[in-house]
Amino acid sequence: MHLKTARSGGAFIGCGNYPDCRYTRPLAGDAESVASDGRILGQDDQGVEISLRAGRFGPYVQRGDATEANPKPDRASLPKGWSADGLTLDRALALLSLPREVGKHPDDGVMIEAGIGRFGPYVKHGSVYANIPEVEEVFTIGMNRAVEVLAQKAQRGAGRAASAGPLRSLGAHPAGGEVQVMPGKYGPYVKWDKVNATLPKGVEPEAITLEEALVLITEKAGKSGGRKTAAPKKSTAPKAAADRKAPVGKAAAKKAAPKRKVATKG
Numbered sequence: 001m002h003l004k005t006a007r008s009g010g011a012f013i014g015c016g017n018y019p020d021c022r023y024t025r026p027l028a029g030d031a032e033s034v035a036s037d038g039r040i041l042g043q044d045d046q047g048v049e050i051s052l053r054a055g056r057f058g059p060y061v062q063r064g065d066a067t068e069a070n071p072k073p074d075r076a077s078l079p080k081g082w083s084a085d086g087l088t089l090d091r092a093l094a095l096l097s098l099p100r101e102v103g104k105h106p107d108d109g110v111m112i113e114a115g116i117g118r119f120g121p122y123v124k125h126g127s128v129y130a131n132i133p134e135v136e137e138v139f140t141i142g143m144n145r146a147v148e149v150l151a152q153k154a155q156r157g158a159g160r161a162a163s164a165g166p167l168r169s170l171g172a173h174p175a176g177g178e179v180q181v182m183p184g185k186y187g188p189y190v191k192w193d194k195v196n197a198t199l200p201k202g203v204e205p206e207a208i209t210l211e212e213a214l215v216l217i218t219e220k221a222g223k224s225g226g227r228k229t230a231a232p233k234k235s236t237a238p239k240a241a242a243d244r245k246a247p248v249g250k251a252a253a254k255k256a257a258p259k260r261k262v263a264t265k266g
Contacts (some may be wrong), residue, residue, distance in 0.1 A: 008068050019123075027049035035143040038051060038052075038053060039051060039052045039053075041061070041087065041088070041092050042089035044063065044093060046097075048063055048064045049063075050062070050063055050089060050092050050093065050096070051103065052084060052087055052092070055077070057077065058077060058078060059077070059078045059084040059087075060076060060077045060078060061075065061076050061087070061092040061095055061096060063075075063096055070242060074096050076092075076095035076096050076098065076116075076141070077118055078095070079095075079121075079135040080135070081135065082135075082173040084190040087096045087149050094139055095116075097140065098114075098115045098116060099114060099115030100113065100115065100125070100138065100139065102123065102141060102142065102143060102146045103112050103143045103146075105125055105143075105147065105150075106143075106147065106171045108126075108142050110125060110126050110151070112117075112124065112125050112143070112146045112147075114132075114137075114139075114141050114146070114147045115138060116135060116138055117129070117206045119131065120135075121133075121134065121135050121137060121138045122152060123141065123149055123162055125146075125150050126156075128150060128229065129153075130150050130152070130153035132149055132150045154159045166181060166182050166191075167180075167181045167182065167183055167188060167205050167206075168180065168205060168206070169181075170190070170208070170209070170210040170213050171210045173192050173193075173214065173216070173217070175191055178192070178216070179191070179192045179210060179213050179217070181199075181208065181213070182194075182196070184196075184198070187199060188205040190208070190213040190216055190217060192213075194218050195220055195221050196220070197213075197216040197217050197219070197220035199216070200216075
Protein backbone atom coordinates (compact mmCIF):
# COMPACT_ATOMS: atom_id res chain seq x y z
CA MET A 1 0.00 0.00 0.00
CA HIS A 2 1.14 3.53 -0.80
CA LEU A 3 -0.06 7.03 -0.02
CA LYS A 4 -1.39 8.74 -3.15
CA THR A 5 -2.72 12.19 -4.00
CA ALA A 6 -5.51 12.57 -6.53
CA ARG A 7 -5.21 15.25 -9.19
CA SER A 8 -8.64 16.60 -8.34
CA GLY A 9 -7.65 16.93 -4.68
CA GLY A 10 -7.58 14.67 -1.68
CA ALA A 11 -5.28 11.92 -0.46
CA PHE A 12 -5.99 8.22 -0.39
CA ILE A 13 -4.28 4.89 0.15
CA GLY A 14 -4.00 2.64 -2.92
CA CYS A 15 -2.29 -0.50 -4.20
CA GLY A 16 1.40 -0.39 -5.07
CA ASN A 17 0.56 -0.88 -8.76
CA TYR A 18 -2.21 1.76 -8.87
CA PRO A 19 -3.92 2.59 -11.23
CA ASP A 20 -3.91 -0.97 -12.62
CA CYS A 21 -5.19 -2.05 -9.23
CA ARG A 22 -8.29 0.01 -8.45
CA TYR A 23 -8.33 -0.67 -4.71
CA THR A 24 -8.44 2.65 -2.80
CA ARG A 25 -9.23 3.95 0.68
CA PRO A 26 -9.66 7.63 1.61
CA LEU A 27 -7.61 8.98 4.48
CA ALA A 28 -9.58 9.63 7.65
CA GLY A 29 -11.15 13.08 7.72
CA ASP A 30 -10.59 13.57 3.98
CA ALA A 31 -13.52 11.64 2.52
CA GLU A 32 -15.25 14.72 1.07
CA SER A 33 -12.26 15.71 -1.04
CA VAL A 34 -11.44 12.27 -2.43
CA ALA A 35 -11.51 12.00 -6.21
CA SER A 36 -14.61 10.40 -7.71
CA ASP A 37 -12.55 7.67 -9.36
CA GLY A 38 -12.35 4.83 -6.86
CA ARG A 39 -14.40 6.37 -4.04
CA ILE A 40 -15.93 3.61 -1.91
CA LEU A 41 -19.62 4.25 -1.16
CA GLY A 42 -20.13 1.20 1.04
CA GLN A 43 -21.07 -2.46 0.71
CA ASP A 44 -24.11 -4.33 -0.56
CA ASP A 45 -25.93 -6.96 1.51
CA GLN A 46 -23.37 -9.56 0.40
CA GLY A 47 -20.44 -7.51 1.68
CA VAL A 48 -19.26 -6.51 -1.83
CA GLU A 49 -17.93 -2.98 -2.08
CA ILE A 50 -19.76 -0.42 -4.20
CA SER A 51 -17.52 2.26 -5.68
CA LEU A 52 -17.94 5.45 -7.70
CA ARG A 53 -15.59 5.68 -10.67
CA ALA A 54 -14.74 8.03 -13.50
CA GLY A 55 -15.22 6.58 -16.97
CA ARG A 56 -14.78 7.64 -20.56
CA PHE A 57 -18.45 8.61 -20.81
CA GLY A 58 -18.80 10.04 -17.32
CA PRO A 59 -19.07 8.78 -13.74
CA TYR A 60 -20.46 5.33 -12.98
CA VAL A 61 -20.92 2.98 -10.05
CA GLN A 62 -19.48 -0.51 -9.88
CA ARG A 63 -20.04 -3.57 -7.74
CA GLY A 64 -16.71 -5.07 -6.68
CA ASP A 65 -13.57 -5.18 -8.79
CA ALA A 66 -12.77 -6.82 -12.10
CA THR A 67 -11.12 -10.21 -11.62
CA GLU A 68 -10.25 -13.18 -13.79
CA ALA A 69 -13.37 -14.94 -12.51
CA ASN A 70 -15.52 -11.83 -13.02
CA PRO A 71 -13.92 -9.61 -15.70
CA LYS A 72 -17.07 -7.49 -16.12
CA PRO A 73 -18.57 -6.59 -12.74
CA ASP A 74 -21.96 -4.87 -12.52
CA ARG A 75 -21.78 -1.24 -13.61
CA ALA A 76 -24.30 1.58 -14.09
CA SER A 77 -23.74 5.09 -15.43
CA LEU A 78 -25.06 8.02 -13.44
CA PRO A 79 -28.18 9.43 -15.13
CA LYS A 80 -28.20 12.97 -16.42
CA GLY A 81 -28.75 15.40 -13.57
CA TRP A 82 -27.31 13.17 -10.86
CA SER A 83 -24.38 14.63 -8.96
CA ALA A 84 -21.40 12.38 -8.32
CA ASP A 85 -20.50 14.38 -5.22
CA GLY A 86 -23.86 13.75 -3.55
CA LEU A 87 -24.27 10.12 -4.57
CA THR A 88 -25.18 7.79 -1.70
CA LEU A 89 -24.87 4.05 -1.31
CA ASP A 90 -28.65 3.58 -1.56
CA ARG A 91 -28.81 5.47 -4.83
CA ALA A 92 -25.90 3.49 -6.22
CA LEU A 93 -27.53 0.18 -5.25
CA ALA A 94 -30.80 1.32 -6.88
CA LEU A 95 -28.93 2.01 -10.14
CA LEU A 96 -27.17 -1.35 -10.05
CA SER A 97 -30.50 -3.14 -9.53
CA LEU A 98 -31.93 -1.93 -12.84
CA PRO A 99 -33.86 -3.00 -14.82
CA ARG A 100 -36.53 -3.16 -12.15
CA GLU A 101 -39.50 -5.53 -12.39
CA VAL A 102 -42.78 -3.64 -12.11
CA GLY A 103 -45.12 -6.62 -12.41
CA LYS A 104 -46.87 -8.88 -14.92
CA HIS A 105 -49.03 -7.19 -17.53
CA PRO A 106 -52.72 -7.93 -16.84
CA ASP A 107 -53.43 -8.78 -20.50
CA ASP A 108 -50.82 -11.46 -21.19
CA GLY A 109 -48.83 -12.01 -17.98
CA VAL A 110 -45.56 -10.82 -19.53
CA MET A 111 -43.31 -9.00 -17.05
CA ILE A 112 -43.12 -5.20 -17.32
CA GLU A 113 -39.70 -3.73 -16.54
CA ALA A 114 -38.48 -0.20 -15.86
CA GLY A 115 -34.96 0.91 -16.64
CA ILE A 116 -32.64 3.56 -18.04
CA GLY A 117 -31.38 3.06 -21.56
CA ARG A 118 -29.55 4.85 -24.31
CA PHE A 119 -32.55 7.11 -24.95
CA GLY A 120 -33.45 7.73 -21.33
CA PRO A 121 -35.83 6.18 -18.78
CA TYR A 122 -38.38 3.66 -20.09
CA VAL A 123 -40.85 0.89 -19.35
CA LYS A 124 -40.66 -2.32 -21.37
CA HIS A 125 -43.30 -4.93 -22.14
CA GLY A 126 -42.05 -7.76 -24.32
CA SER A 127 -40.33 -6.05 -27.25
CA VAL A 128 -42.20 -2.75 -26.77
CA TYR A 129 -40.38 0.17 -25.13
CA ALA A 130 -42.16 3.33 -23.96
CA ASN A 131 -40.26 6.34 -22.68
CA ILE A 132 -41.16 7.97 -19.38
CA PRO A 133 -40.32 11.63 -18.66
CA GLU A 134 -38.43 11.44 -15.37
CA VAL A 135 -35.53 9.25 -14.22
CA GLU A 136 -36.91 9.12 -10.68
CA GLU A 137 -40.08 7.44 -11.96
CA VAL A 138 -38.04 4.39 -12.94
CA PHE A 139 -37.69 3.55 -9.25
CA THR A 140 -41.29 4.28 -8.26
CA ILE A 141 -43.56 3.55 -11.24
CA GLY A 142 -46.39 1.15 -10.49
CA MET A 143 -48.50 -1.20 -12.58
CA ASN A 144 -51.34 1.21 -13.41
CA ARG A 145 -49.01 3.95 -14.58
CA ALA A 146 -46.82 1.53 -16.56
CA VAL A 147 -49.82 0.02 -18.38
CA GLU A 148 -51.07 3.53 -19.15
CA VAL A 149 -47.73 4.59 -20.66
CA LEU A 150 -47.56 1.44 -22.78
CA ALA A 151 -51.15 1.95 -23.99
CA GLN A 152 -50.35 5.53 -25.00
CA LYS A 153 -47.36 4.28 -26.98
CA ALA A 154 -49.60 1.76 -28.78
CA GLN A 155 -52.13 4.48 -29.63
CA ARG A 156 -49.43 6.73 -31.06
CA GLY A 157 -48.20 3.84 -33.19
CA ALA A 158 -51.72 3.14 -34.45
CA GLY A 159 -52.14 6.82 -35.29
CA ARG A 160 -48.96 6.85 -37.36
CA ALA A 161 -50.07 3.75 -39.22
CA ALA A 162 -53.45 5.32 -39.97
CA SER A 163 -51.84 8.53 -41.24
CA ALA A 164 -49.92 6.51 -43.84
CA GLY A 165 -53.08 5.89 -45.87
CA PRO A 166 -53.45 6.47 -49.61
CA LEU A 167 -52.94 9.94 -51.06
CA ARG A 168 -55.48 9.30 -53.81
CA SER A 169 -57.72 6.56 -55.11
CA LEU A 170 -57.53 6.38 -58.91
CA GLY A 171 -60.21 3.80 -59.55
CA ALA A 172 -60.62 0.13 -60.28
CA HIS A 173 -58.07 -2.00 -62.10
CA PRO A 174 -59.44 -3.94 -65.14
CA ALA A 175 -58.47 -7.17 -63.36
CA GLY A 176 -60.21 -6.09 -60.17
CA GLY A 177 -59.06 -4.22 -57.11
CA GLU A 178 -58.36 -0.58 -56.29
CA VAL A 179 -55.46 1.40 -57.74
CA GLN A 180 -54.11 3.90 -55.21
CA VAL A 181 -51.39 6.53 -54.94
CA MET A 182 -49.42 5.93 -51.72
CA PRO A 183 -46.80 7.96 -49.80
CA GLY A 184 -43.45 6.19 -49.55
CA LYS A 185 -40.10 6.60 -47.85
CA TYR A 186 -38.45 7.10 -51.23
CA GLY A 187 -41.29 9.03 -52.86
CA PRO A 188 -44.91 8.40 -53.87
CA TYR A 189 -45.90 5.26 -55.74
CA VAL A 190 -48.96 3.58 -57.22
CA LYS A 191 -50.22 0.42 -55.59
CA TRP A 192 -52.45 -2.34 -56.90
CA ASP A 193 -52.77 -5.75 -55.30
CA LYS A 194 -49.13 -6.65 -54.38
CA VAL A 195 -47.56 -4.50 -57.09
CA ASN A 196 -45.93 -1.18 -56.09
CA ALA A 197 -44.61 1.08 -58.85
CA THR A 198 -42.69 4.24 -57.98
CA LEU A 199 -43.80 7.39 -59.79
CA PRO A 200 -41.23 8.57 -62.34
CA LYS A 201 -39.37 11.78 -61.64
CA GLY A 202 -41.49 14.77 -62.58
CA VAL A 203 -44.82 12.94 -62.25
CA GLU A 204 -46.84 14.49 -59.45
CA PRO A 205 -49.12 12.24 -57.35
CA GLU A 206 -51.92 14.81 -57.72
CA ALA A 207 -51.77 14.71 -61.52
CA ILE A 208 -51.28 11.03 -62.43
CA THR A 209 -54.26 9.39 -64.14
CA LEU A 210 -55.59 5.85 -63.87
CA GLU A 211 -54.38 5.06 -67.39
CA GLU A 212 -50.84 6.22 -66.60
CA ALA A 213 -50.86 4.25 -63.36
CA LEU A 214 -51.97 1.08 -65.18
CA VAL A 215 -49.00 1.37 -67.54
CA LEU A 216 -46.59 1.73 -64.59
CA ILE A 217 -48.16 -1.26 -62.82
CA THR A 218 -47.98 -3.43 -65.94
CA GLU A 219 -44.31 -2.57 -66.48
CA LYS A 220 -43.46 -3.19 -62.83
CA ALA A 221 -45.26 -6.54 -62.76
CA GLY A 222 -43.44 -7.61 -65.93
CA LYS A 223 -40.01 -6.78 -64.48
CA SER A 224 -40.66 -8.53 -61.19
CA GLY A 225 -42.28 -11.58 -62.74
CA GLY A 226 -45.32 -11.06 -60.56
CA ARG A 227 -48.99 -11.38 -61.28
CA LYS A 228 -49.84 -10.59 -64.88
CA THR A 229 -51.88 -7.47 -65.23
CA ALA A 230 -54.41 -6.50 -67.80
CA ALA A 231 -53.38 -3.56 -69.93
CA PRO A 232 -55.79 -0.63 -70.06
CA LYS A 233 -58.55 -1.10 -72.61
CA LYS A 234 -58.25 1.05 -75.70
CA SER A 235 -61.18 2.53 -77.57
CA THR A 236 -62.29 0.49 -80.61
CA ALA A 237 -63.90 3.44 -82.39
CA PRO A 238 -60.81 4.49 -84.44
CA LYS A 239 -60.25 0.89 -85.50
CA ALA A 240 -63.81 0.59 -86.75
CA ALA A 241 -63.40 3.80 -88.71
CA ALA A 242 -60.20 2.49 -90.25
CA ASP A 243 -61.95 -0.70 -91.28
CA ARG A 244 -64.56 1.30 -93.16
CA LYS A 245 -61.92 3.23 -95.12
CA ALA A 246 -59.76 0.21 -95.96
CA PRO A 247 -59.76 -0.82 -99.67
CA VAL A 248 -61.78 -3.88 -100.45
CA GLY A 249 -60.22 -6.59 -102.61
CA LYS A 250 -61.95 -7.98 -105.71
CA ALA A 251 -62.64 -11.35 -104.06
CA ALA A 252 -63.99 -9.73 -100.96
CA ALA A 253 -66.06 -7.26 -103.02
CA LYS A 254 -67.50 -10.06 -105.15
CA LYS A 255 -68.35 -12.05 -102.04
CA ALA A 256 -69.83 -9.06 -100.30
CA ALA A 257 -71.90 -7.91 -103.34
CA PRO A 258 -75.61 -8.78 -103.10
CA LYS A 259 -76.78 -11.54 -105.42
CA ARG A 260 -79.11 -10.52 -108.23
CA LYS A 261 -82.16 -12.51 -109.04
CA VAL A 262 -82.16 -13.76 -112.60
CA ALA A 263 -85.52 -13.69 -114.26
CA THR A 264 -86.41 -16.90 -116.06
CA LYS A 265 -88.61 -17.25 -119.07
CA GLY A 266 -91.73 -18.81 -118.34
